[in-house]
Amino acid sequence: MCLVQIAEVVLVERGSMKMFALFVAAIILFGMASATHGAAEHPNVVLISIDDLNDWVGCLGGHPQALTPNIDRLAARGVLFTNAHCAAPACRPSRAALFTGLAPPQTGVWSNSSRALLDQHPGIPVIPRVFESAGYRTAGCGKLLHQKRAGGAVFQEYFLPEQRWSPLPKNSVGYTRSELPSKGTDRPRHVVELPGRESIVLPLNRMPSDRKPHHPGAESFDWGAFEVADETMGDHEITDWAIEQLQNENARPLLLGVGYYRPHIPLWAPASYFARFAGTRIQLPPVRDNDLSDLSAVARRWALEPVTAGSHETVLRHDQWSEAVKAYLACVTFVDAQVGRLLDAVESGPKADNTLIVLFSDHGWHLGDKQHWGKWTGWERSTRVPLIVVPPTSPDSDFQPGKCLQPVSLLDVYPTLTEMCGVSAPSELRGISLKPLLGDPGQQTDRTIQTWFDEGNATVRSERWRYIRYADGSEELYDHNVDPHEWDNIVDDPDSVAVLEYLRSQCR
Numbered sequence: 001m002c003l004v005q006i007a008e009v010v011l012v013e014r015g016s017m018k019m020f021a022l023f024v025a026a027i028i029l030f031g032m033a034s035a036t037h038g039a040a041e042h043p044n045v046v047l048i049s050i051d052d053l054n055d056w057v058g059c060l061g062g063h064p065q066a067l068t069p070n071i072d073r074l075a076a077r078g079v080l081f082t083n084a085h086c087a088a089p090a091c092r093p094s095r096a097a098l099f100t101g102l103a104p105p106q107t108g109v110w111s112n113s114s115r116a117l118l119d120q121h122p123g124i125p126v127i128p129r130v131f132e133s134a135g136y137r138t139a140g141c142g143k144l145l146h147q148k149r150a151g152g153a154v155f156q157e158y159f160l161p162e163q164r165w166s167p168l169p170k171n172s173v174g175y176t177r178s179e180l181p182s183k184g185t186d187r188p189r190h191v192v193e194l195p196g197r198e199s200i201v202l203p204l205n206r207m208p209s210d211r212k213p214h215h216p217g218a219e220s221f222d223w224g225a226f227e228v229a230d231e232t233m234g235d236h237e238i239t240d241w242a243i244e245q246l247q248n249e250n251a252r253p254l255l256l257g258v259g260y261y262r263p264h265i266p267l268w269a270p271a272s273y274f275a276r277f278a279g280t281r282i283q284l285p286p287v288r289d290n291d292l293s294d295l296s297a298v299a300r301r302w303a304l305e306p307v308t309a310g311s312h313e314t315v316l317r318h319d320q321w322s323e324a325v326k327a328y329l330a331c332v333t334f335v336d337a338q339v340g341r342l343l344d345a346v347e348s349g350p351k352a353d354n355t356l357i358v359l360f361s362d363h364g365w366h367l368g369d370k371q372h373w374g375k376w377t378g379w380e381r382s383t384r385v386p387l388i389v390v391p392p393t394s395p396d397s398d399f400q401p402g403k404c405l406q407p408v409s410l411l412d413v414y415p416t417l418t419e420m421c422g423v424s425a426p427s428e429l430r431g432i433s434l435k436p437l438l439g440d441p442g443q444q445t446d447r448t449i450q451t452w453f454d455e456g457n458a459t460v461r462s463e464r465w466r467y468i469r470y471a472d473g474s475e476e477l478y479d480h481n482v483d484p485h486e487w488d489n490i491v492d493d494p495d496s497v498a499v500l501e502y503l504r505s506q507c508r
Contacts, residue, residue, distance in 0.1 A: 042136065042253040042421050043392040044355040046246075046346060047127075048339060049257065050386070051091070051143055051264040052375065053361035056332055057386050064283055067276070067333045070340030071386070074359060076401070078390030079441045081434075083407045085461055088452050089363040089375045089382040090308065092116065092146035094410065098362070099126040099145055099154075101414030101429035104452045111376075111454050112308075116147040118154075125426050127414055128154045131255040134423040139245045142238040142259030155257065159241040164261050165220075166268050167232035168192055168200070173218040184213025186318075204268070207318045210306040221310035221373070223267035223320075223327030225274040230337070233270065235260050239338045243345040253421075254351075258342060263331035263365070265309060265374075273330040282322040282329075285369045286485055292371060294489040296474035302377050302453075309366075309374030325367055353393040356420055360410060361385040369485070378459035378468040378476075379486055383451045385410065391420060391438055404441035407461045408434060409449040448506045460506045467503035477503070 055062030059075040060082060087097035088104050088111070096102075096109040096117040104110045107124075109117050117124065126145070128138040140155035143164070151158035163170045172192045175183055182189045188209065190202045204224030211221070230236045242258045262269065292300050304311070315321050339359070346355055364382045366372040375382050387408065391399045411431030418425035419433045437443065448462045456471025466486065468476040477491040477500055490496050 042134065042423070044253050044351045045131070045136075045255045045417060045421060046342075046355060046357045047144075047255070047257045048342065048357065048359040049095075049142075049144055049259040050335055050339075050359070050361045051259070051261050052363065052365045053263060053332065053335075053386060054364035054381060055384055055386065056329065060386060063285075063329065065277075065280075065329055067329070068336040070336045070343060071359065071388070074339070074343060074357065074390060075388050078357070078388050078401055079399075079434075079438050080403045081387040081389070081406075081408050081437075082403050083405055083461070083463065084360070084385050084387035084410070085383040085407065085449055085451055086361075086363040086385050086410050087430075087450075089377065090453075091143075091362055093452070094362040095144065095146045097430075098360070098410045098413055099128075100124055101127075101411060101426065101431055103411060103430045103450070104455075106428075106430065110452065112146070116150070117145065118147055118150055126154050127417060128156075128255060128257070130418065130425065131421070131423055132156060134421070135252055136255045136423075137250050137252040138255045138257075139242075140257035140259070141241050142235070143261055143264075144257045144259040157245070159238060161234035161237040164234040165264070165266060166234075167226055167228045168194070173202075175216045175218065180214070180216055183209050183215075183219065188219065190218060203266075205318065205320050205323065207310065207314055207320060210310040210314055218266075220265045221306075222265065223324050225271035225327075225330070226268055227271050230270055230272075230334070233262075233334070235262055235335055235338045239341050242342055246345045246349050249350075260335045260338060262335040263328050267324065267327035267331050269327070269330045269334040273334045274326065277326050277330070282326050284321055284325060285367055287369055287371075288485070288487045291369075291487055295476065296470065296472070298470050298472050298474055299468075299476065302470075303370045303372045307374065308376045312368055312371040312373060315368065315373065321368055324373075328365075328367060356392055356417070357388075357390040358413060358417070359386065359388040360413065362410075376453060378451065378453050378457060378470075380466060380478075380480075380484075382453075383459060383461070387413075389416065389434060389438060398439040400439060400441060402441040404437050405463060406437060406443075406445050407447050407449045407463055408437070409451075411449075448503070450507060458507050460503045462503065462506075465499055465503060467500065467507060469504070469507055475500075 056066045058066050058068045058072045086094045088094050090112045092112045093104050093109045132138050138155045139157040140151050141159040175190045179190050192200045203219050203222035205222050209219040363375045364384050366381045369381050412434050415429050415431050415433040419435050451459045459468040464481050466478045475491045476489045478486040
């Protein structure tokens, strides 16, 4: 039985220790064979994951005040996929899909509340395991798979900073028993004591918790500046560690995963990244007052419920919309600076010309459009992600830098990596390699991609159209040629019957 066949059996028979043992044995044998097959010829791979980053990036033009010079310079070197989308608009299912090449219906990881990937499929051939079998040294840091201790289970070396989200001590972010009654009120108050500094009162935005008013943990739907150096933030720490891995001389090629936390909430960043907004009017996302009027009741519920962040009504009541946008932009620039440090290390390293770089976000993020904050919807703002692929430099390469407008999925990353690195991949991957588009990013295709947001809810994106189907049977259709903000649901337009039927057939 070959490795791919055993992997497929493990997916089906995941409860069988015998099958798992066979899978592990095959991995070892396959790795020994691959390691002797010119491992030194394989390029290094750097995967850069950025949490909750939408298209507010300079090269994507999603917000006029976005400042991302380092992501932009990476995009200029490679192919920028301007119509890229996640497989599921939440951390756990999106990352499970990318690292397995399998969609939520195949893995059973539908949402953040689903049982974690490695708990359901302990031996599943995720990207690091397959590359290790091919002779790679694998290292990862930060947030990659959305599961505690997952990094150490799939990477040979792994690093997590003690405090990922903030400069505050990890044991200081919980409300005390006396403070907790204030959390759901308009006067929330949690005091954090920092040695040698004045006390800090959280949340910085002084807004009540919409999601978990009775939970003692600090409210993450918060934003503001901290007078701290970059070095106090988790993203700076993981960049330091990643740079060390790049400088570590090793005969084997390296697969390095770097999982950045910002701009995930809370939107806290060093004050220096807020300074450029002094005296500047913040531009809010374009919205339409009656945007939800042509949606079904279930769609309006998806828009208004504060499932992954807070409610738009609370943001408006506390006059915090501009402050939230400012903080998001500041956090994006902060993480861009860390990406810049990482790219400098790659470009100055001994394998600068033989490194494949892929930068992506796990999903998008709403900041008040559709009256929604957070992710976990079927609309463009939630599913669209930055995706940049920079192949190794090679004299005989047919790679062409540029922008690709074709719809692509994060499910396509796995087969792209394996094909470009000469690594054998499982046979049942859901995505399609992007290598042809790297050679001709301007080509036209008939591609459509699908995103799932919990069982029964799905959306299909083509180059021009978005179709959404909810579990109750209600639908939406948007024409991005004339309606890029998805304000006009034309599902009942008689002129749209043909395209509607086609997109329905692609939703499976």
